[in-house]
Amino acid sequence: MTPDLRQFRYFVAVAEELSFTRAATRLMIAQQSLSQQITALERNLGVKLFERDSRGTRLTDTGALFLPEARAALARADEAVAVVARARRGEAGELSLAFLATTANHLLPPIVRAARSRLPSVSVLTTETAIGSLVDGVLDGSFDLAFTRPPQVPGLASHTIATEQVCAVLPAGHPLADRAALSLADLAGERWVMTPRSSWEPWHRAFDESFRAAGFSPQVVARDASVQGFWAWSRPGSG
Structure with missing residues (x-):
């Protein structure tokens, strides 16, 4: 025995x-x-x-x-x-966290540091991905938590942790570049670079509604899913 x-x-x-x-x-x-x-x-x-x-x-x-x-x-x-x-108690194991590239520098680091400080027995695993994959990953259980943007998605609980202003990236020397604030209507005649519609349709529908409210349909000259791509396209003559 x-x-x-x-x-x-x-x-x-x-x-x-x-x-x-x-x-x-x-x-x-x-x-x-x-x-x-x-x-x-x-x-x-x-x-x-x-x-x-x-x-x-x-x-x-x-x-x-x-x-x-x-x-x-x-x-x-x-x-x-x-x-x-x-x-x-949720104080051990792994926490899979997904984020957008645009949140990596200012939003993600302090939150991950706080999580690791308060829950030292929890391994925080981070994954950068596109917004569509991010939302789908939470829905199918691939990710436990994600930093995303509006609109809200049915079936997911969401909490606002930061509010950001929307900014327009314009080529240096553009007539509107020195303006302190712009309305969407101010950009009606510009050439637009946007993310692919396939990246996340609900997000694009929200933009479509904003464009309709501003009274125009944007002239989209390119679509790029990366932050680096947006900066490249903002050069004079590109978008």
């Missing part, structure tokens, strides 16, 4: 107290029950762990060898229980 962790705890208590009486008091059990469990442990292991005589209780050589192993086994068992408890 394999010894159980309770017997390990009883053995460690007796080994540390070198007294069955004190160990029983510490464990809050009857001394007779403690003696029976130690005897059962010795029988299961096939060795004698303690010597008991008129001078008291002392470990045998085998008992002395067994003591650090029993302590290690108990510590490992306690840690296993603690890991499960942390996981139950």
Whole structure:
């Protein structure tokens, strides 16, 4: 019969107290029950762990060898229980976080640092992806959490953590480049570079509604999914 962790705890208590009486008091059990469990442990292991005589209780050589192993086994068992408890509270395991390239520099780092500081047992895994893949990944369970943009998606809970102004990227020297603020209507005659419609249709529908409200349909000369691409297309003569 394999010894159980309770017997390990009883053995460690007796080994540390070198007294069955004190160990029983510490464990809050009857001394007779403690003696029976130690005897059962010795029988299961096939060795004698303690010597008991008129001078008291002392470990045998085998008992002395067994003591650090029993302590290690108990510590490992306690840690296993603690890991499960942390996981139950959401404080252990992995957190898969998806983000857009436009959030990588200013929004992502402080949030990841805070998560790792508050939840040191949680591995935070980050993935940069396009907005459509980001939303789909949360819906199908590939990602636990994502930093995205409006509009809201049915079936997903969302919370606003930052509000940003929309900006227009214009070539240097453009007549509108020095303006402190622009309306969408101010850009009606410009050539537009936008993300592919396939990247996330709900996002483009929101833009379409804004364009209609401003009274024009944009002249889209190129579509690019990358931030670097937008900067390249903003050169004079491109878009």
